[in-house]
Amino acid sequence: MGAVKNQPGLSAPDRLSARYGGVPVIYVESEEDNYVFGECWFKDHLSRVEFRPASQQCNFSGCSAVIEAVAEERKAGNSAWGVVDRDTVMSKDMWHLVHETDDAAYQNSQPFGSEVKALCRWEMENYLADGEAMEKCRAEIEMEPPRPMQDVYDELLNHCQVLIPHAAINAVCHQHRIEGLSDGYTNRRFSTRAESEACVQQDKFPRLPSSAAADYAMHVSRVDAFDLPGESSTTRVTALLRRVHGKALLDRFSAAHRIKDNLKGRLANHVREMARVPSEIALFVDQIAASN
Incomplete structure (x- = not known):
């Protein structure tokens, strides 16, 4: 439980439920993403899952913060997941996935593991472009x-x-x-x-x-x-x-x-x-x- 133990003020035995409310956490890239997912689209899921900006775990934001936050939490034995934009694969120079037009092949590739979902659309805003x-x-x-x-x-x-x-x-x-x-x-x-x-x-x-x-x-x-x-x-x-x-x-x-x-x-x-x-x-x- 190293990642949790290192959190100031979370040394009590029940710190995990105090921090997460006993539900899995999904890390997202920004405060705006957190608002869209946690306060709008999935607010009726909040008794079963929690959304958090990755900056709350890593002190920086963006796709790399999500990947790092999920890795740290899982290493500590915590239930954590993540969502990153498709532009993450370009930031990591995964050009074959930047150019992949087959959605099934793209999603099955799971470039950051099964715990971090790389969205099919370029940015979260592409899903607001309805x-x-x-x-x-x-x-x-x-x-x-x-x-x-x-x-x-x-x-x-x-x-x-x-x-x-x-x-x-x-x-x-x-x-x-x-x-x-x-x-x-x-x-x-x-x-x-x-x-x-x-x-x-x-x-x-x-x-x-x-x-x-x-x-x-x-x-x-x-x-x-x-x-x-x-x-x-x-x-x-x-x-x-x-x-x-x-x-x-x-x-x-x-x-x-x-x-x-x-x-x-x-x-x-x-x-x-x-x-x-x-x-x-x-x-x-x-x-x-x-x-x-």
């Missing part, structure tokens, strides 16, 4: 009737297409260890993918080696491989959410509609109210809760 919830938020804020879902997903598909060069160049930047583009880089600047493509190359290529042009072309084709041309806009957006950056998508949507509110909390609650919590995450949490 067309019905986004349109409900927009309509409420703008005090307008909601648009048809076809129109909403056509718009989201255009945003995703603009963000393909953004995702590709950020992969190149990570590969060459230079700072990538911000999530808000494409906001209200580009209406088409071609405009986005021209600018990301212009802004980043001068700071990269000559080989970066070939790297970029490869990464564009890899991101494009997640798309499903010929399918509906809804299907294509869902497919691309595995690879484009969700924070950037939410930023573009907010900028396009001049929404100044932080949409994440609203979206998390609407997703739950509309019974649209992603089954991928719900299954993982339900299995942990049922094992207690």
